[in-house]
Amino acid sequence: MRPKEVTWTKLRRHWQEINTWPCYRGRWLGQLGYSFAKLIYRLGQVKSPTQLLELAGFHPGEALEGFERWERLLRVAAERIERAGGNQGAISYEDGLILYGLVRGLKPRCVVETGTGPGLATSFLGAALVENRAGELYTIDLPVESGQQIRLEDGGALDWPARGLGWAIPAPLRKALGTRLKMLRGDVREVLPKLLGTLPALDLFFHDDLHTPAHMLWEYELVWPYLSPGGILISDDANFAWLRFCWRVGLRRYASPNWRRLTLARKPGDVPHVIRRRVA
C-alpha cells in the first residue's frame, strides 16, 4: 500500500471507531476531543507497565512483591475470560499488574472500583490486599440478571452476565479475601455518592464502568475530594474527560502518561498514614 493509502485507511478506521460509540455519533465537538485525546495518549504512552508504577512513586520491584504467589491463579483467570469469548469487558493482564503494584505500594485502607464485570481487575486488586493483610475493596456493578447480554449507554455490549458478576475471581482468592471484598449492586450514579459518604477513608479509586466522557468526568470530580492526600485515582479507557479533569484540578503532569489508555493521578499532599508508619 502507498503511504497516502495507508493514511486514508487509518483515517477511515478512526472514523468507524468513533461512530460505534453512540455518545460521539453526530457530535462534532466530542469527536474532535476523542481524536485529540487519542493523539495525546499515543504520544504519552509509557514503555512498560512498571513505568506507570514509577510515575506513581513506587519502586516496581517492591510494588510487585509477592506477585509470584498469585501469578498462576491470575493468569488462569485471564485465560478463562479469554476462552469464554464474547465481550467480557475485562482489563488486560498487564493492566492488572499495574493495579496489583499500586495496591502493594500504597497499602490503601480502602479501595473502590466501579465496573466489576467478570472480576479480573477485582482479582488483581484483591490479591494485593491479601498480600498487604489490610484494606477493603468495594466493587460496584449493575444489578443485571444472569443470562442477559448487557448493552451499555456507551455502546458496549457485554456478555459476562451469562456467568454472573465477578465470575472469574478465583475461588481461593475469594476465600482469602473473605469480608475484605464487598460487591455492591446498583447504578454507580446512585451507589457511589452514598458509599463515599460512609467510608472512613478512600486511598485508591479505579474507574472502569461506563465510558462516556460525561460520566467519567462526573466520576473523577465526585471522587477527587474524598481521596486521601497521596491517594491514587486510576482510570481505564481514558478519553478527553481525563485530560479535562487533569487540567481542571492542576494535574498536568498526569494528563498524558498512560499504559494503553490506563491512566493515573496521585493526589498531592502527604502520603496516607500506612506509608508514613512504614517509613518512620
Ligand SMILES: C[S@@+](CC[C@H](N)C(=O)[O-])C[C@H]1O[C@@H](n2cnc3c(N)ncnc32)[C@H](O)[C@@H]1O
Ligand atoms: C469494562 S467492564 C468492567 C470490567 C472489569 N473491570 C474487569 O476487569 O473484569 C464495565 C462494567 O461496568 C458496568 N457498568 C456500566 N454502567 C454502569 C453503571 N451505570 N453502574 C454500575 N456499573 C456499570 C458494566 O455492567 C460492566 O460490567
